[in-house]
Amino acid sequence: MTRLEIRNPVSQVVEHSVKPAPRLQRLDGATIGLYWNMKAGGDAALDRAEQLLHQRFPNTKFKRYTGSVGWVMRHCTAEDADRIASEVHAVVGTTND
Numbered sequence: 001m002t003r004l005e006i007r008n009p010v011s012q013v014v015e016h017s018v019k020p021a022p023r024l025q026r027l028d029g030a031t032i033g034l035y036w037n038m039k040a041g042g043d044a045a046l047d048r049a050e051q052l053l054h055q056r057f058p059n060t061k062f063k064r065y066t067g068s069v070g071w072v073m074r075h076c077t078a079e080d081a082d083r084i085a086s087e088v089h090a091v092v093g094t095t096n097d
Contacts, residue, residue, distance in 0.1 A: 024090055028057040033088035035065045038074045042094035049092050063088055 024030060032053060034046040050062050065084055067074035076084075084091060 021090075027053065027060055027090070029059045030057075030089040031061045031063060031087070033063050033065055033084050033091040035067075035076065035084065035091050035093035036074075037067060037076070037093070037095055038070070038072065039094070039096040041096055045094045046092065053092075065091075 032050075034050060036042045036046055046064075053060055054062070065076075065080070067076040068080050069075040069077055
């Protein structure tokens with residue numbers, strides 16, 4: 001006798017949450033990371049964010065980042081995130097979907 005086993009093709013939901021970083025007390029004099037995943041227009045948005053932040057907080061420094069994985073779109077690995085976090089006080093990131 002043949003047996004037929006029917007399975008539900010819907011995957012299990014995986015939930016992952018990360019507690020937000022504490023809010024900075026001040027941005028003046030801080031180093032801000034600008035992360036771009038290489039999607040169209042993200043660089044222009046970061047240029048504008050840098051311009052506006054620099055106008056408001058003239059002593060703020062900026063560092064640019066892209067992810068280390070991918071070609072057209074660059075993904076940020078856990079190692080990238082740890083490195084960036086060790087170099088800056090806060091990060092502004094862009095994506096476009």
